[in-house]
Amino acid sequence: MELYDVNEFWKFDMRVGLVKRAERMKRTRKLIKLEVDFGSEDRTIVSGLADQYSPEDFEGRKFIFVLNLKPKKLSGVESRGMLIVAETEDEKVYLLPVPDEVPVGTRVW
Template sequence: MYDVEEFWKFDMRVGLVKDAEKIPRTRKLIKLVVDFGKEERTIVTGIADQYSPEDLKGKKFIFVLNLKPKKFSGVESQGMLIVAETEEGRVFLIPVPDEVPVGTKVW
């Protein structure tokens, strides 16, 4: 079990995917350019085996922002997309309603 204080350490925000493209020579990686209101970040997600970049462009999702940057196939990811995943590995996107402003804190 984790203390709730551990949960509050995560900076989760609503972001709008401005651009998305498959990372060449990879099977699952998509590079996202995400608008968080005061800044844009590059975020890499590993869902290209189930979703296309077009499924993500222009939509709002929840992201974790305060993770250490990590490189995937030469692209630095500055956060993580939050998704739902079944035990069988099926991934579901969790859309955010249009009226929620970008940059809004999630808790």
């Protein structure tokens, strides 16, 4: 395992976001488009979890996202962040919901 200075970690802007809408993307097997509220702004974030989760698993729930990544186009949709999940060695992915009482937009560290 490669080790990093803690200052590298502080470069990431991780925030709590509320998924307002989620939908499977056409012509893909794995992509879900999420419309996420971060309090001061809404963002579109594309996640590759449609093979393990349905849109209903996301809608109305809060999760942690990394916001200061370079935008990336996936199947023609610009993704402006990344959902944080847990993944086992056998590639099973677990969603990590945030408790309801945590305000949208809260910084995570």
